[in-house]
Amino acid sequence: MKAHLITYGCQMNEYDTHLVESQLVSFGADLVGSVDEADFVLVNTCAVRGKPVDKVRSLLGELRKQKQQRPLVVGMMGCLAQLEEGQRIARKFEVDVLLGPGSLLDIGKALESNERFWSLQFKDELHGHIPPPPTGKLQAHLTIMRGCDHHCTYCIVPTTRGPQVSRHPDDILRELDSLLAAGVQEVTLLGQNVNAYGVDQGAKLAGYPSFADLLRLVGRSGVRRVKFTTSHPMNFTEDVAAAMAETPAVCEFVHLPVQSGSNRVLRRMAREYTREKYLSHIAEIKKHLPHVVLATDIIVGFPGETEEDFQETLSLYDEVGYDSAYMFIYSPRPGTPSYKHFQDLPRELKTERLQRLIVKQKEWSARKNAGKVGTIQELLLRGDAHDAGFLEGHTRGNHPTVVPKALGATGPGIYRARIEHATPHMLYGRLIGQDGQDLPELPRLNPEAAALSSPLQMA
Numbered sequence: 001m002k003a004h005l006i007t008y009g010c011q012m013n014e015y016d017t018h019l020v021e022s023q024l025v026s027f028g029a030d031l032v033g034s035v036d037e038a039d040f041v042l043v044n045t046c047a048v049r050g051k052p053v054d055k056v057r058s059l060l061g062e063l064r065k066q067k068q069q070r071p072l073v074v075g076m077m078g079c080l081a082q083l084e085e086g087q088r089i090a091r092k093f094e095v096d097v098l099l100g101p102g103s104l105l106d107i108g109k110a111l112e113s114n115e116r117f118w119s120l121q122f123k124d125e126l127h128g129h130i131p132p133p134p135t136g137k138l139q140a141h142l143t144i145m146r147g148c149d150h151h152c153t154y155c156i157v158p159t160t161r162g163p164q165v166s167r168h169p170d171d172i173l174r175e176l177d178s179l180l181a182a183g184v185q186e187v188t189l190l191g192q193n194v195n196a197y198g199v200d201q202g203a204k205l206a207g208y209p210s211f212a213d214l215l216r217l218v219g220r221s222g223v224r225r226v227k228f229t230t231s232h233p234m235n236f237t238e239d240v241a242a243a244m245a246e247t248p249a250v251c252e253f254v255h256l257p258v259q260s261g262s263n264r265v266l267r268r269m270a271r272e273y274t275r276e277k278y279l280s281h282i283a284e285i286k287k288h289l290p291h292v293v294l295a296t297d298i299i300v301g302f303p304g305e306t307e308e309d310f311q312e313t314l315s316l317y318d319e320v321g322y323d324s325a326y327m328f329i330y331s332p333r334p335g336t337p338s339y340k341h342f343q344d345l346p347r348e349l350k351t352e353r354l355q356r357l358i359v360k361q362k363e364w365s366a367r368k369n370a371g372k373v374g375t376i377q378e379l380l381l382r383g384d385a386h387d388a389g390f391l392e393g394h395t396r397g398n399h400p401t402v403v404p405k406a407l408g409a410t411g412p413g414i415y416r417a418r419i420e421h422a423t424p425h426m427l428y429g430r431l432i433g434q435d436g437q438d439l440p441e442l443p444r445l446n447p448e449a450a451a452l453s454s455p456l457q458m459a
């Protein structure tokens with residue numbers, strides 16, 4: 001069998017795709033790079049907003065046309081597959097295989113079945129299962145839990161991914177060892193709400209470590225860099241900030257979604273914290289990590305959001321001073337409490353507010369990035385940038401960065417660089433060292449030439 005997987009959505013989905021691909025290979029399938037080469041196409045779907053759902057619909061339409069011209073098995077997995085909306089779509093486009101986020105390891109049974117195969121139970125199937133490491137990669141995701149026990153009113157995830165289940169710490173450390181053995185240097189711990197690791201009933205009874213202690217364990221494993229996403233302010237303890245400060249491999253980067261700066265809107269979102277509580281977490285983090293790089297998620301135009309509420313989001317942005325942010329207009333999702341109970345705001349109003357927030361974000365990113373000029377940053381360089389002669393990668397603070405290749409530094413790896421130029425979206429530097437070795441001096445960088453080399457980064 002020749003299999004091709006297409007992935008929409010978040011890093012959890014990317015990880016799940018890798019997991020299913022490794023399963024398919026273990027059952028003798030070949031992974032191919034395009035739909036045209038494949039006789040089995042599996043679409044890993046996202047249901048967090050309307051747009052990714054529309055994309056899946058049009059893709060399945062294309063695949064159905066191909067099915068009418070040649071033998072082709074079509075499958076759907078991920079969050080949309082778990083929803084009635086997704087199952088209606090699957091029936092309409094004659095999808096053969098349907099796997100919910102909790103039934104991924106049923107792919108084997110699906111391959112054995114000669115008829116339509118749908119599996120949507122939430123099974124604790126990951127226990128003891130260690131997918132093979134990605135090959136030739138310096139970075140890797142490492143899932144530490146599944147599901148979520150929060151119930152934010154706009155979010156479909158608790159419905160699609162089920163209740164929170166923390167992964168056995170031995171499985172996490174075994175997978176980490178396999179990643180390190182494969183040359184991975186930066187590991188990102190993944191979960192819908194990583195800070196809640198170990199607090200679900202089963203984990204507590206089994207004596208799993210807290211998230212802060214798991215960070216310490218992972219950070220002392222020999223890995224060069226550790227990051228984690230996504231955090232929930234309700235579960236972000238001061239001990240997590242302390243563990244970050246005392247464990248050098250853990251990067252001083254925190255992505256802490258706030259969603260809104262208005263207590264009234266936070267209550268309607270059922271985020272379970274107030275603006276004041278959120279800011280006290282930020283203060284704790286800054287106390288332990290004075291040079292922390294902060295990022296967040298913000299939903300603009302949540303039902304009922306007034307201009308005054310929105311002004312509170314803008315003022316909170318200034319109070320925290322984020323380096324970057326993912327910003328979205330509210331997208332009503334069937335199956336969520338907010339869809340059922342709240343009236344959506346006009347799209348023009350939501351879009352207009354988003355534009356104002358983007359201006360705010362750009363101002364802060366420009367200011368923060370400008371503050372990096374003249375500093376020495378540790379970079380993980382992934383490889384060639386758009387422009388020949390340049391390498392691209394990111395700092396410990398996730399700043400996208402471009403540098404000219406240097407003598408002895410022509411490929412991926414962890415380097416030191418002096419930052420010489422910055423825009424709101426990119427840092428430009430010059431390599432000065434790698435793994436403790438200094439690199440030969442290079443002529444000063446021409447920012448204009450470099451500025452042409454990289455795409456803008458915006459939510």
Ligand code: SF4
Nearest residue numbers: 148150152155157192
């Ligand atoms: S914390 Fe809230 S927004 Fe995040 S996955 Fe859970 S329910 Fe969704």
